[in-house]
Amino acid sequence: MLYLINNHSMKITIGPKHLEREFTFTIPKTDNVGIFMSGGLDSSAMLSLILKELTETDRLKTVSLTAFTLEKPTGEPMYATRILKKFEDYFQVNILHVNNIPNTAEAIRQGRMASNVIVETCKQFNGQIYLSGNNMPPSNIKTFNGNLGFEYKPTLLYHQPFLDLLKPHMTDILYKLGTDFIIPYTHSCSRQLVGKCNSCYSCEERSWGFDELGLKDPETIDL
Ligand SMILES: [Zn+2]
16 A cells, blocks of 8 residues: 655555556656646556655645647547646646647557657656556466557656556556546547547557456546
């Protein structure tokens, strides 16, 4: 459960029993924290961690928060907007939203954020910046019909604390931090603006995350 190792990091146990692991999260000393925010579960879990950690270390009122959302036809700018509003109300904090950042046509086709846009955004940001990417699970843990279609790689430009986590872990972070109220406002499908197709990789992965935890996915409230 949630407890402090010292004044600057939190440690939580996440995942179902057979995939259980400990997860430690620390935000280095900084005046500015940034996050790449889609409309999904993972960036919501990432933002929850950031807001909780800043609260625990008494920095919520002094550190400036910025969320960056790239344009996508599946509604990320709209879903991210309402997610941020919910978190702002819950944590009583302001988050600057840099929204509808132009994405490339190729990246939109692949359902991802263009890497050159991410790089440029990071270079212009003076602070600690977070991206909630994670890769497909090893095939001995889970296979899917679809696939992610690209790979998140380690970089020094931004933090990727979820890089080696699985969907059940990230989903569980929301429950462990008590921020699962956000789930009905998130949208994961990479094919549809509203609702879910139940067959794309994002829909499959989301469904697996809840199944592993023995939980039912609360239906997404439509835009
Ligand atoms: Zn889908």
